[in-house]
Amino acid sequence: xxxxxxxxxxxxxxxxxxxxxxxxxxxxxxxxxxxxxxxxxxxxxxxxxxxxxxxxxxxxxxxxxxxxxxxxxxxxxxxxxxxxxxxxxxxxxxxxxxxxxxxxxxxxxxxxxxxxxxxxxxxxxxxxxxxxxxxxxxxxxxxxxxxxxxxxxxxxxxxxxxxxxxxxxxxxxxxxxxxxxxxxxxxxxxxxxxxxxxxxxxxxxxxxxxxxxxxxxxxxxxxxxxxxxxxxxxxxxxxx
Amino acid sequence: xxxxxxxxxxxxxxxxxxxxxxxxxxxxxxxxxxxxxxxxxxxxxxxxxxxxxxxxxxxxxxxxxxxxxxxxxxxxxxxxxxxxxxxxxxxxxxxxxxxxxxxxxxxxxxxxxxxxxxxxxxxxxxxxxxxxxxxxxxxxxxxxxxxxxxxxxxxxxxxxxxxxxxxxxxxxxxxxxxxxxxxxxxxxxxxxxxxxxxxxxxxxxxxxxxxxxxxxxxxxxxxxxxxxxxxxxxxxxxxx
Numbered sequence: 001x002x003x004x005x006x007x008x009x010x011x012x013x014x015x016x017x018x019x020x021x022x023x024x025x026x027x028x029x030x031x032x033x034x035x036x037x038x039x040x041x042x043x044x045x046x047x048x049x050x051x052x053x054x055x056x057x058x059x060x061x062x063x064x065x066x067x068x069x070x071x072x073x074x075x076x077x078x079x080x081x082x083x084x085x086x087x088x089x090x091x092x093x094x095x096x097x098x099x100x101x102x103x104x105x106x107x108x109x110x111x112x113x114x115x116x117x118x119x120x121x122x123x124x125x126x127x128x129x130x131x132x133x134x135x136x137x138x139x140x141x142x143x144x145x146x147x148x149x150x151x152x153x154x155x156x157x158x159x160x161x162x163x164x165x166x167x168x169x170x171x172x173x174x175x176x177x178x179x180x181x182x183x184x185x186x187x188x189x190x191x192x193x194x195x196x197x198x199x200x201x202x203x204x205x206x207x208x209x210x211x212x213x214x215x216x217x218x219x220x221x222x223x224x225x226x227x228x229x230x231x232x233x234x235x236x237x238x239x240x
Numbered sequence: 241x242x243x244x245x246x247x248x249x250x251x252x253x254x255x256x257x258x259x260x261x262x263x264x265x266x267x268x269x270x271x272x273x274x275x276x277x278x279x280x281x282x283x284x285x286x287x288x289x290x291x292x293x294x295x296x297x298x299x300x301x302x303x304x305x306x307x308x309x310x311x312x313x314x315x316x317x318x319x320x321x322x323x324x325x326x327x328x329x330x331x332x333x334x335x336x337x338x339x340x341x342x343x344x345x346x347x348x349x350x351x352x353x354x355x356x357x358x359x360x361x362x363x364x365x366x367x368x369x370x371x372x373x374x375x376x377x378x379x380x381x382x383x384x385x386x387x388x389x390x391x392x393x394x395x396x397x398x399x400x401x402x403x404x405x406x407x408x409x410x411x412x413x414x415x416x417x418x419x420x421x422x423x424x425x426x427x428x429x430x431x432x433x434x435x436x437x438x439x440x441x442x443x444x445x446x447x448x449x450x451x452x453x454x455x456x457x458x459x460x461x462x463x464x465x466x467x468x469x470x471x472x473x474x475x476x477x478x479x480x
Contacts, residue, residue: 010282013441013443014443014445014458015265015269015282016269016278016279016280016281016282017269017273017279017412017414017460018266018267018268018269018270018271018272018273018279019414019443019445019458020445021266022265022266025255025262025284026258026261026262027258028258029255029256029257029258030258031258032258033257033258038256039256039257039258040256040285040286040291041256041283041284041285041286041291042250042255042256042282042283042284043281043282043283043284044265044281044282044283045280045281046280046281047443051280051281073423073444073446074423074424074427075423075426075427075430075431075444075455076427076430076431076434076435076442077434077442077443077444111422111424111425114424114425114427114428115428116423116424116425116426116427116428116431117424117427119427120424151446172257174257174259182351183313183314183315184314184351184354184356184357184360185351185354185356186315187314187315187316187354187356187357187359188354188355188356190315190316191315191316191356194316194317195316201253202316202317203253203254203259203287203317204313204315204317205254205259205260206313206391215315218254218259220257
């Protein structure tokens, strides 16, 4: 049975303008691989209502699970929650459970729960809250979409909350080997190996460092015996 | 007149598995911003024929210019060129001009131009070659799509070749200011400012470091006078 699939939607002008380098995609990719969920596609869109709703609809229909990052803070450019609600045709308003979390948090702080901060309690009808142990303002899950913060520390904490609720697939076993030959010399035998082991994913990543060059060959699959057998054949073909 | 739009398509299982952290998106975003081209969307897809052709078609239709990165090397998992050709219904084969480049390169090397390396001369009919000063194997431009290597050094060199051929828009002026207040305290006045300056992009990016917290406010636009005026108002609202 193939592994469940996932997509990620990164929302934010700051990524597309080059101001900020996204860190959440790489983190989520690694976490999903460990639990046997295939991250199949990532999209990055700007803080634009149509762009967000269209991407949420497309990815929610195409994949088992969708993760979003960014755009759920208190400022005017934080429009993710409203547009995810719109994508599913759900009403959205300040919800009592989210408001209670924020009230408890700000009661202990020297900041006030003003109208801007109350926007962070806007949650679509029927959504489930995602815990935010870092700064309280929650994310939420609606249908198969998990809406999370863009600040990396909060994103990581929310991923940790959500992952145990998902059904993973067979964990992927991965072996890699550095071969100090030109990638073009490796390509022929490697292509033949990939044909013999059609169920495995075999990738070649050229490198050049310290005056040496070559390619790192990565063999991945859910059947550890197959991965080992393919790696043995590779090493026999290209002895160190 | 609005600035021209661009999209990027990153192709490669290694990004989606978390093995490699993409660097090209952040680089391209910064370069495009400098020449007044709006990077409006990025997609990351796996080494899958349908995923590549569908994304190329969708992005090519939706945006003025598309940049791809990855999948144009000599190994079996390098399938970008063939699937970009397929997206445009163009024949693809080993082309004489690309083969000549590779022949000249390998004649000076101790490597041979074997069948695997010759795959890098597969160029769709009607495409224009993109120079590769790093390792010779060319990228190509077909319709509004620029097909480039994933190795960051080569990607950068190819971007440098392509950018001067594009018509940019008005360069974006950007000013930023760190405000040491909670983002929720800044949000109200900032939202009002964004309404008064509707043509500007005003973003708020919370930070927390060295025991202090606040938000960096970034004001961006093509009209420098407007950007300056909005920043003056912001500073008057939140004196240092």
